[in-house]
Amino acid sequence: MLQRVELLLLPEQAALEQQFPNYIAHYLQCRSDEIKGFRLVKRSIDARSRDVKIRLFFDVATNESLPPLIAEIRHHQNVNNATPILIIGFGPAGMFAALRLIELGYKPIVIERGKDVRSRRRDLAAINREGIINEDSNYCFGEGGAGTYSDGKLYTRADKRGNVQRVLHSFVEFGANEEILIDAHPHIGTNKLPGIVSAMRERIESCGGEIHFNTRLIEFTIASDKIKGVKVKAVNNIDNQFTFEANAVILATGHSARDVFNLLHQQNIIIEQKPFALGVRIEHPQSLIDKIQYHCSERSAFLPPASYGVAGQVAGKGVYSFCMCPGGIIAPSATAPGELVVNGWSPSKRNNPFANSGIVVSVDENDFTESNFLGPLAAMHYQSEVEQKCFEAGGGKLVAPAQSMVDFCEGKNTAKIPKTSYLPGVTSVQLKDVLPIKIVNTLKFALKDFGKKMNGYYTNEAVLVATESRTSSPVRIPREKETCMHPQIKGLFPCAEGAGYAGGIVSAAMDGERCAENAVKYLML
Secondary structure (H helix, E strand, O other): OEEEEEEEEOHHHHOOHHHHHHHHHHHHOOOHHHEEEEEEEEEEEEOOOOOOEEEEEEEEEEOOOOOOOOOOOOOOOOOOOOOEEEEEOOOHHHHHHHHHHHHOOOEEEEEOOOOOHHHHHHHHHHHHHHOOOEOOEOOOOOOOHHHHOOOOEOOOOOOOOOOHHHHHHHHHHOOOOHHHHOEOOOEOOOOOHHHHHHHHHHHHHHOOOEEEOOEEEEEEEEEOOEEEEEEEEEOOEEEEEEEEEOOOEEEOOOOOOHHHHHHHHHOOOOOEEOOEEEEEEEEEEHHHHHHHHHOOOOOOOOOOOOOOOOEEEEOOEEEEEEEEEOOOEEEEOOOOOOOOOEEEEOOOOOOOOEEEEEEEEEEOHHHHHHOOOOOOOHHHHHHHHHHHHHHHHHOOOOOEEEEEHHHHHHOOOOOOOOOOOOOOOEEEOOHHHOOOHHHHHHHHHHHHHHHHHOOOOOOOOOEEEEEEOOOOOOEEOOOOOOOOOOOOOEOEEEOHHHHOOOOOHHHHHHHHHHHHHHHHHHHHO
């Protein structure tokens, strides 16, 4: 008989895998030799009480063998001479779209403005050390997209949008640790993602797919409201322009491709402004977050660095934590000179001394209108204005404006900013002079409230670093619900985060697969 067993164990007990049969037998009130097999299927931390436990779910077989776990296997084939489908962008959506097209017998041709992961590292070093932004190769643009250097969190609530386990198994196939299949909040780590991304690219190329790095989209080729291909140019060489022909294009450029949003608008392709969220990235000592979340003076060696999630409403505005990074680092994520954007990431071991999280406030059409921004690009211009103001306040070279938490809420200057993980450095600034006043007032109220919910959270040991502004796309590219195709341009498939239909690696990957499947259906009509 196969049954699901839930065990609640102390962290040190959960670390003794050899004792699992005994724990299970005790739970089932049977002899351990009656257990013919078991499989750990889910693991999470229950820190709601002072007695922190690990919650484990097992599939257990008694009196019969445990059936093998059969994972869906991708059946890739040679598509070198197959019908082409263009993919613009090689982030999670673009990668998984390409892999799915190969399964379906179509040739993916990927256009990526950035570089491969190895070459991309040099540009990231220049950002951190010298404050120099390469507009085509940075934390957002390049092989693997923003996902490659933004932590590798694989947790998603979008399990109705596609096959989450299929995506997770794919990451394991290409080199991720199998623990992502059982952890409630799976995480790969920024240090391991580049190798996985490279392995995916090698598979795509070995099957006959094409990936064109350092190549920027400059025009959609359209005839009778149907996609016929795209015009592109080599990065840093405006004279080297050429055309790719195809009757289907998957547009997966991510939430920061402002040139693509402008291009769509210039070509009179329908787009819409979209609400997003904006705020700061807050960094605490990881030991303090551990103390708060685990109700202890020192974290057990059997527990991972603690994370947190907070949310609230202030005068009708939502405010919440975003992309929380235990044992992480704050990174500069601007995509053009003259703007200041921060994000966070963690290595696989999450062993850095700081914990950081975005704390952001929802912004909408009323905010854009009050700032005199109108039309489909209003949210993008609002976002850009705040980022430029933060850059100016930092003084250049991506030095970020920052303020201690209590000082921010009380309107005081921070004489000395506590040490942070942000490599370009920070400078003490009154953030009320940088951020929109509604954002400031909402954050002040919310941070005090979060401090009541998490005793110790509200402290001047915490540093607010501006600005966290790329939470999601400021533009929505409309598409039909069933076909995923643009309602105006046949053969154009807006995809994932950049189009406003995903938020994170897994949901973007699933949307990439869905758009690939719909593009194939369209070509088969």
